[in-house]
Amino acid sequence: DAEITQSPRHKITETGRQVTLACHQTWNHNNMFWYRQDLGHGLRLIHYSYGVQDTNKGEVSDGYSVSRSNTEDLPLTLESAASSQTSVYFCASSERETGELFFGEGSRLTVL
Amino acid sequence: GEDVEQSLFLSVREGDSSVINCTYTDSSSTYLYWYKQEPGAGLQLLTYIFSNMDMKQDQRLTVLLNKKDKHLSLRIADTQTGDSAIYFCAESRSGGYQKVTFGTGTKLQVIP
Numbered sequence: 001d002a003e004i005t006q007s008p009r010h011k012i013t014e015t016g017r018q019v020t021l022a023c024h025q026t027w028n029h030n031n032m033f034w035y036r037q038d039l040g041h042g043l044r045l046i047h048y049s050y051g052v053q054d055t056n057k058g059e060v061s062d063g064y065s066v067s068r069s070n071t072e073d074l075p076l077t078l079e080s081a082a083s084s085q086t087s088v089y090f091c092a093s094s095e096r097e098t099g100e101l102f103f104g105e106g107s108r109l110t111v112l
Numbered sequence: 113g114e115d116v117e118q119s120l121f122l123s124v125r126e127g128d129s130s131v132i133n134c135t136y137t138d139s140s141s142t143y144l145y146w147y148k149q150e151p152g153a154g155l156q157l158l159t160y161i162f163s164n165m166d167m168k169q170d171q172r173l174t175v176l177l178n179k180k181d182k183h184l185s186l187r188i189a190d191t192q193t194g195d196s197a198i199y200f201c202a203e204s205r206s207g208g209y210q211k212v213t214f215g216t217g218t219k220l221q222v223i224p
Contacts, residue, residue: 033211033212035214040120040216041216042116042118042214042216042217043155043200043214044214045211045213090155092154092155094212098160099143099204099206099210099212100145100157101147101155101157101212103154103155103156104154105152105154106152106153106154
């Protein structure tokens, strides 16, 4: 069965360190997204991609970057982690017709 | 820009109907979605409705859309304890060709 997987599921890091969250999908979807989930804010879009070599900024992109070198993967990098980036991060992919999003299980990141 | 609003919390008794409400601001929204998030998991699509429809029914779920007031609701009939979750309203201008904007989520608590 097709799926979307995130790793690591849990990570604790220190302020200033670089962190990369991995996202891998086997749906063969062109569209991929990174969201963060925080209490009272719902899901906020960080970055998204409509295909290989395409990346776009979402509403909360500062301090984050992504790259899309193949269809399956969209890694999210925090260049210099800050305590404000403590959150649960969700990767998703979507098919083009209805835009239904298929979500990973989430990565809980704590920045101390 | 797009904005989607929901109340944060709803409590109902098992067997009663639940109604979760959502308002959105983007008059160009074409697809409107309801997602469900169970504890510790990613979101899963429950149902969606096109903006040219005013109602959609799927077993215990009924979605009502008032496009004039930009108001979307999800009714769950005969609510069960397994329906306890966070429900997110979301919108997109053109399905998979545009990003999806989420509301803050409504936490539904079902009391046995």
